[in-house]
Amino acid sequence: MIKREMAKTFAEALKASLETRLIVVDDSDEEEEKRLMKQAEQKPWECLPYNVLVNICRFLQGKDRSRMALVCRSWYEATKNPSLWRSYVFYLYSNNEAPRGLSWLSTRVNHLRHATIMCFGNFDRYRDKFLRALHHASLLNLDINGAAYWWSASTGRATCDTVVAKIVRLLKTQRRLVGFQMRQAMLDFKTGMGVLDAIATASGNTLLRLGLEDFFGDDIVLNVPSMPERFTQGIMKFPNLNDLTINYEYLTDSLLQWLAQTGKKKSVQLNVVSWLTNIPVPIVSRHAWAQVATQSDVRVYLILQNIRSIREVTDAILLPEIPLHRLDIVGIAALGNDNVQDIILMLQHIGDCYGKTLSGFRLWSDNDVCEEIEESILQLLRKTPQLTYLDLHMDVQAQFLGILCTLQTKKSIHLKTLRMARSLTDFVEFEGFRHEVRTWFPVLKELNLDFHIRAESAPNHSAWNEYVFIIADVAGIVDSAEDKFQAEDTFSDSSNNNITNPNLRTPSGSSMFESPFRDTSLYYSGSEDNSKKCELKSKL
Known part of the structure; x- marks a missing residue:
């Protein structure tokens, strides 16, 4: 009896975790969800097939797997599957x-x-x-x-x-x-x-x-x-x-030629990282890049991280001959009001030089100049018909999401993946962005985009003097304000089961009520805490 109750409790928790991301859906989705949940309630969760139990285990943290192992022998055996380790x-x-x-x-x-x-x-x-x-x-x-x-x-x-x-x-x-x-x-x-x-x-x-x-x-x-x-x-x-990630200054003409020798597809990821004031002197000739560009099997992925001089990057690093497929601009320290024109010129240069090859673009910055370069970003998107991946971690205007959706609907751009993240200090502006997310959410789903939109407002700026956020992706919308209201309704009506349980965790391992910006390395493999890295370099 005890084991059966534990199984029922754990099953309810699992079902709740699957419900978590379906807070906002259209009517047809809601009816389908009710039908599926009714079918699930009629099946004994303790009799789930072994492979299903193992897949459930993949979404659980270690302590939750230990609790799952206590339910019954079949669940215990699933938690001990070697593939989990x-x-x-x-x-x-x-x-x-x-x-x-x-x-x-x-x-x-x-x-x-x-x-x-x-x-x-x-x-x-x-x-x-x-x-x-x-x-x-x-x-x-x-x-x-x-x-x-x-x-x-x-x-x-x-x-x-x-x-x-x-x-x-x-x-x-x-x-x-x-x-x-x-x-x-x-x-x-x-x-x-x-x-x-x-x-x-x-x-x-x-x-x-x-x-x-x-x-x-x-x-x-x-x-x-x-x-x-x-x-x-x-x-x-x-x-x-066939996949090499190195700092830009390690590269040579002979290394590029060696990578392009065989017919096997190769990916070269170059990290241009400048924690000092100087950009590394390029030691690769334009002729070598031009030779590589003739080899369709070599893909170049360039990361510009913490660069201090935008003009130097444009002139010395972003050579027109590079067969650039992916470009990440992360944490450029020079993004200030005095450099707006340099940023605009750099974006124009990227569109002109890599319009035929660029398939992915990421721009991360926490600066006030972001709104001033929005039009340049849109021009870049129009110049790069092959671009299918866009990741913007910057304070663009709330209407920018609607502009992207309109361009995508008109097939002026051809995105398959869209990532947007904002950290706002003004709650009124946050409310405006929240409204835009809700307005364009149905359009994003109809476009069949792999999208993830999120924004937050710090505790000392929100209406309730607490942390608020909104996250939208293909599964639905998670809105901290809506969850707050649902929680209040739940305490007054125990029959309401739609409340998001803050103790449940998503498959990524982060609580829904934690800051969505806690782990930005989810999308950028090269991102680390800058203060730690600067401290490390100063010690060395």
Whole structure:
């Protein structure tokens, strides 16, 4: 009896979690939802097929899986399915997280295939034991993010050489890696090349993806003039490589030519990251880019991050010869009122040079000049008929969403994916944007777009002196104001079951009532907390 009640309770929670995103729907969807829910209530949840239970487990956090395992034997067996432990992210930030990761590995390391390690804090004996425990895994993908924090923040005997030596030992035990990423390592040239040699020796013939953003320290090219060519020779040890992410200053003509040699499709992601005042001097010739442009199998993805000089970027980095398929402009520090004309000229340059190739564009900025460049953004969209992905994290006017929908309806633009995010300081303006989202939501659904629109207003600016937000995507609308009213109605009418449970979590793992801007790395793999990264670079 107790188990049956637990199953019923858990089933109701699961159904509620599936209902969460369907707060605003049209009448036909609402009738269909009622019909499906009525059918579901007639079926015993404790008798769900095994594969369905396993898929449900994928959406649950660890503690919720543990609760699910207590319901009955069939649910317990589903929570122990080895496929659930193939991928795991280890956040080794605080002192108690490394022991927790060790405990996880002690029972599941044989199932682990894709591991991501988030590094922070001192490299202590528990982190050392953690790396040694990973020796027993048979990994296909390994991501090590922010390793430089381990020795830059260390108060003990841990140094760069000792920590990297332990990472190298781990790499030598992995004989079939297909993907490896080591971001923000900030290594000196000799140490970095030693890591590359270790990967090449162990997994050189199997590696397909290699990510080395900020792999070497700043000014590496100035300190080691021969670095680019020697780095190119190191990359050539991976004959099957088809996806490479590096800083712009690591690139050479010979590396581009090597990437374009085979007929296999290749993706080159170049990160132009400037935390200082100088843009890295381009060492790739226009002729080399022109040769690459003749190879339709090479796709270039360029990220401009925290750039201080827009004019330098336009003249030295955004060369017309680049076969650019995707461009991200993230956190440009120079976006100020004095640079509006430079921004407009840069957007015009992008449209003129990459109109035939650009398929994705992202612009993230928190500046007052955003409204002044809206027309330039629209002109860019009109010039790029191949552009299907647009991500704007900036304070555009509320009417901008309607303009995009109108252009899409008239087929003046051809988007397949639309991302918009705003962080507003004025509640009246937030109300205007909320109205626009609700007005254009039916149109967005009819256009068959993969869209995600969200906005927030900080607590000290909202009408109730609390945090408010609205999120809209293909599943529906989540509106904090509507949830507030529903909650008040629920307390007065216990029969109302439409309230969003703040304790339930979405498949992404974030509570509906948490800030939608909490994890911007969901859409940008290169985004990290800027203050931490600046602090790291100052220490190194």
